[in-house]
Amino acid sequence: MRDEVKTSCLKRLKRIEGQIRGLAAMVEEDRYCIDVVTQIAAARAALRRVEEEVLRDHVAHCVEHAISSGDKADQRRKIAELMDVIGRADR
Numbered sequence: 001m002r003d004e005v006k007t008s009c010l011k012r013l014k015r016i017e018g019q020i021r022g023l024a025a026m027v028e029e030d031r032y033c034i035d036v037v038t039q040i041a042a043a044r045a046a047l048r049r050v051e052e053e054v055l056r057d058h059v060a061h062c063v064e065h066a067i068s069s070g071d072k073a074d075q076r077r078k079i080a081e082l083m084d085v086i087g088r089a090d091r
Helices: 004-029 032-071 073-087
Strands: none
Touching: 004 032, 032 073
């Protein structure tokens, strides 16, 4: 992972960590259910953005390297790996 992507992801994850602590506090305080669900959706969306950033970096470097290398087996592995992780992300 490139340094700027790593820094960006860590910054986002620390914010998400704060969101999760806030969610725990909301549950402990018996806050209105819809408010809790709304905040859960926001945390999930934030995690998806981190996931997309990591995947984008992976494609831009690891997959691109496999393609430019000309190694057909490595290309197939990288594409299969990418398809598997994308398939799991939709669940």
